[in-house]
Amino acid sequence: MSEHDRDRIAVVIPCLDEASTVRKVVTDFAKALPEATVYVFDNGSTDGTGDIAREAGATVVRSPRPGKGNVLQHAFRAIDADLYLLADGDDTYPADAARSMIERFREDQLDMLVGTRLERFESESFRVFHQLGNRVISGLIRVLFRAPLRDVLSGYRVLSRRLVQLVRLRRGGFEVETEMTLQALTKGLAVGEMPVAYGSRGSDNPSKLSTWGDGWLILKCIALLFKDYRPLVFFGSLSVLLALAALASGSAPIRDFIEHRYVLHVPRAILAAGLGVLSMIALTAGLILDTVVRLHEETVDFWKHRLDRDP
Numbered sequence: 001m002s003e004h005d006r007d008r009i010a011v012v013i014p015c016l017d018e019a020s021t022v023r024k025v026v027t028d029f030a031k032a033l034p035e036a037t038v039y040v041f042d043n044g045s046t047d048g049t050g051d052i053a054r055e056a057g058a059t060v061v062r063s064p065r066p067g068k069g070n071v072l073q074h075a076f077r078a079i080d081a082d083l084y085l086l087a088d089g090d091d092t093y094p095a096d097a098a099r100s101m102i103e104r105f106r107e108d109q110l111d112m113l114v115g116t117r118l119e120r121f122e123s124e125s126f127r128v129f130h131q132l133g134n135r136v137i138s139g140l141i142r143v144l145f146r147a148p149l150r151d152v153l154s155g156y157r158v159l160s161r162r163l164v165q166l167v168r169l170r171r172g173g174f175e176v177e178t179e180m181t182l183q184a185l186t187k188g189l190a191v192g193e194m195p196v197a198y199g200s201r202g203s204d205n206p207s208k209l210s211t212w213g214d215g216w217l218i219l220k221c222i223a224l225l226f227k228d229y230r231p232l233v234f235f236g237s238l239s240v241l242l243a244l245a246a247l248a249s250g251s252a253p254i255r256d257f258i259e260h261r262y263v264l265h266v267p268r269a270i271l272a273a274g275l276g277v278l279s280m281i282a283l284t285a286g287l288i289l290d291t292v293v294r295l296h297e298e299t300v301d302f303w304k305h306r307l308d309r310d311p
């Protein structure tokens with residue numbers, strides 16, 4: 001009898017028009033994890049996805065607001081479980097890896113385990129630019145947030161109860177994986193990765209992800225979360241850039257003054273002064289917000305401690 005035997009496991013599958021694959025996905029996960037409850041969050045499917053999923057034995061929840069992010073926000077609010085396994089409804093993630101992911105997750109005492117898709121995938125698994133996009137986004141996060149993650153956009157993850165309670169998702173679309181990862185990292189939660197096989201979508205049912213539209217939203221999400229959680233670096237860098245611009249613009253007026261004891265390049269002097277003031281404002285904003293983030297981290301630590309003590 002292990003301490004985890006009574007864990008409530010929720011398999012959460014967001015679905016939009018996945019009639020051709022949802023039956024297989026639901027039955028595969030029910031077979032792989034008989035003790036789990038399989039939830040299909042469906043919003044706006046017009047191809048009967050919800051009915052097929054219900055027939056296959058899933059608990060189908062109608063979700064009001066479109067977008068994968070909105071659906072996962074709904075799932076985090078609606079489901080009370082000890083462990084959450086997120087997967088997609090397009091049968092690209094192997095249900096038979098679920099058990100070993102959960103074991104690794106428990107062994108390493110993680111809050112999030114991401115199934116990485118970079119080792120074993122089919123020729124059609126990734127669309128053009130998606131592998132490059134994934135590398136750019138994961139690389140950016142590695143540099144900005146100092147996190148050694150390689151596949152931030154994977155939809156296959158195991159999450160802890162305390163992560164689901166602590167992480168406040170805001171984004172409604174495909175930025176959700178990025179936001180979830182960055183929130184977990186900035187809250188000091190334990191994040192790990194494990195290779196899984198990654199299949200390809202059937203040609204009859206295209207992906208809902210738009211390469212450029214969602215790519216742009218994901219980059220914007222990273223920039224905004226960097227501003228929110230690393231304000232001293234964000235505004236500090238801005239302050240340095242502004243100071244350099246002020247110096248560049250001020251060099252002529254300064255030379256004037258040294259040589260003639262009089263400023264000839266007045267417009268440049270005014271611009272330099274303005275840029276200098278902006279640089280100071282940016283630095284001040286960075287310092288003040290850095291304090292706010294530190295106090296926020298203390299609050300998060302308080303809740304982490306509380307949740308550990310009485311989950």
Ligand SMILES: Nc1nc2c(ncn2[C@@H]2O[C@H](COP(=O)(O)OP(=O)(O)O)[C@@H](O)[C@H]2O)c(=O)[nH]1
Pocket residue numbers: 013014015016017018041042043063066067068071087088089090155206207208209
């Ligand atoms: N309920 C719901 N599910 C969605 C929505 N958009 C995408 N999904 C589901 O999210 C999963 C991932 O979407 P997919 O198109 O496969 O994106 P990709 O794997 O990143 O190319 C699939 O199961 C989709 O059905 C949505 O607006 N509502």
Ligand SMILES: [Mg+2]
Pocket residue numbers: 088090092201207
């Ligand atoms: Mg997919």
